[in-house]
Amino acid sequence: MSDRGESGTVPVIRFREALRDAMAEEMRRDDRVFVMGEDIAVFQGSFKVTEGLLDEFGEQRVRDTPISENTIVGTGVGAAIAGLRPIVEIMTVNFALLALDQIVNHAAAIPYMFNGQMRVPMVIRMPGGGGHQLGPTHSHSFEALFLQVPGLLVACPSTPADGKALLKAAVRDDNPVVFIEHESLYGMRDEVPEGDRIQRFGEAAIRREGSDVTIVGILKMAHVAQEAADRLQTEHGISAEVIDPRTLRPLDLDTILDSVKKTSRAVIVEEGWPHGGVGANLSALIAEQGFDYLDAPIQRVTGADVPMPYSRRMEQAAIPHAENVIEAVLAATEGGLPREGTGGPR
C-alpha cells in the first residue's frame, strides 16, 4: 500500500476494503468462518465488499446463494448452531425484512428458548441508507427494528477503521450480530491501522470534544453530526461534543450520559424514521437516567416520516443534513420549546 495517512505510516483504504480485509483476515485465522449471500462470489458483491474473496478462499467458503433471504439467514443460523461461523450478506437492509422470521424468531430466540443448549455465532451484514435515488424499497434505515430485538447485537460503524475492527469483533462474538453498513460510506477513504485490531462492542467513540451540547449520531449521521459541530463552532461559537455509539446493542450509555452531564443538552441524529426509532430510544434513556443533567428538552433529528422518495430533491429533503442538526442544536441551546426535529421539508 503506497497510500498512507497523515502520519505517513497508517494505510488509507476505502470502507468496503476495510470490511473485505476484516472478512479475509478472519477467514485466514479460522476455517470455520465462511461467507454466503446473493451475488457475493462470482459477481464479487453488489457493493464490491466481497471482492477477491472467492479467488482466495474458493467456492466452499464464499458461496453464492439463490435469491432466498429467509433461507440464506436460516441456513446460516443452522450452520452456526452446528459449529461454523457464518457471515451472511443481505444485499440491502430492505431485503432483510424477508428474513425477519429467521433473524427474530430463530437467530435471536434460539439461545434463550432452548436455555443455552444452542448458540448462534453468526454475522448478518446488511447495507442500507438513502442518498442514491433507489426509492422506497432499497433505501431504508432499519437499525431500530433490530435494536428492538433481545438476543441480537447491533453494530453501526461509521468509519473504515471501526468497520474493520467491529466486523472482526462480530465474527468472533458468540452471539448473532446484525452488522449495518451505510451505502454512502463504502467509498469513504480513511486511515485503517494494519494488524489484528478488535473494537469491543459497547464502547462509544467521542469524535469531537465539546462543552455546550452533546450530539449523538450513527452511521453516515455521525459524519453529519461532525460537520454540524464544526460549523456550530465557527458560525455560532457553540462547542459541541460528538459521540458515535458504534454499537446500539450493547449501548455505551455511560459515555453518552457523562457527556450530557457535562453539556446539559442532547441532540440525536439518525437517518431512520422518528417513531420508535434509535433517537426515540436514546432520548428515553437519557430522560430516564439523566433528567437532572438536562437544561433543555432533548432534540431528535431523523429521516422524514415517509417511505424514501426517488426524486433527488425529495430524497435529499427526507434525509437529515448538517443544517437540520444545527437548527436542532440552536433550539436546544436557546432552551427553546420542544419541536419536531425531522430532516424533512418544512
Add this chain to the structure above:
Amino acid sequence: MAEFPDRDTCLDLLGRMALIRRFEEEAGRQYQRAKAGGFLHLAIGHEATIVGTVAAMRDDDYLIGTYRTHGHALARGTPAEQVMAELFGRENGTSGGRGGSMHIADVERRFMGGYGIVGGNLPLALGFALAIQYRGEDHVTVCMIGDGATNTGNFGEAMNMAALWKLPVVFLVENNLYGMGTAIERHSANTDLSRKAEGYGIEGERIDGMNVLEVRDRVSAHIGIARQQGPTLVEAFTYRYRGHSAADPENYRDKKEVKEWQEKDPVETFADRCREEGSLTDEEIAGVRDEADRTVKAAVEFADSSPEPALETLYDELYVVSETMGWYAVDERSPEPHRGEFGEQAPEHAKQLAERGAAYAEEEPEAAEIRPGVRG
C-alpha cells in the same frame, strides 16, 4: 420389505411407540388440569412415523422437528421426565421452562428442537447439513415438517437450495391430512406432496406412515441417498386422532374419518404383527405398556415436584457474555447497570419487575375459558 425384526428390535420399536402414546395421553390430561400451559400439539397417531424415522437414523445424525415434537424427543431418548417438566414450565425441563411444548430440544442427543413457526425449521436443517458437508462428515439431517409447511415460501427456498448444494438432508413430511384445521384438499393445490420434489429435481416418495417397519426401511433408504448424493423428500401418510392443538374443537372433520384411521392404529397394528410373527408374547406386549405407564407416571411426579425457574435467571442465556470481547451490559435493566442515578438500582428494579409479573400470573384465572383458538 425386509424380514420381520427380532424380539429386541420389536421391543424397542413398540416400547418407543407405546411411550409416546402414553405420554401424549397424559400430557393432554395435564393440559386440561392446566398443569401444562400455552398450546399443546399432540402426536397421537403419528407414533409409527416418528419412531420409524428415528430408528433409521444414527445417534450422530441431526433431527429437527416442528411444534409437535414431544414424541421426537422421547424417540431420540430424552427422558420423559424432562419433556414433561418442560410442558409444566419447570426448571428441569429440556429448555429450563423457557421453551414449552413447542420448543423442546435435546442437543446432546442431536434432537435439534421443535420450532413454533410453520416451515421455520427448514432453513435451519439446511444449515446443519451445510455444516456436515463443510466439514466432510458423513452425518445426515432429517427435517420433519407437516403437510401445511409444504405451502410456505421456506419450503420452496429450502428444497431448491438443498438440491442445488446437494446437502445431506431428508425432508420428511408428516402428512396428517390437515394444516391446523384445514384439510389438505383445501390447503394444497397438489395433494400428492411427494411430487413437490419433482420441481427441484430430487427424489420424492410416498410411504405408509402408520407402519413403523415401512417407515424405518424407506427412511433408511432415503438417508442412504442423502449420505451419498443429496436431499430427498419423503411423504409419510399419517393421521392425528386429536385436534391440531388441545384447544381445537375439531368441527372441521367427521368423527367417522377419525374412527377409520384408528382401525389402522400404528401401535396396535404393530403389536398385533409382533404377536402373529411370534416375535413377542402377550406378556411381553403387556409388559411394554406397563413400562410406559410407569415411566409416564414418574414423569408427571418429577415434573410436578420440579421447581419453577428462579426469577433471577430471567436474563440468563440470552447472550453469551464473552470475556474476549469484553462487553457486558445489554439491557438497561439487567444486572450490570450503567451509571446514572436510576442505573444503580437496575438489578433490584429488574427483579421487582419480574416478581410483579410472576405475581400477576398467579392471580390470573386458570384453564379452559382463557384458552386461545385453534391457531398455534
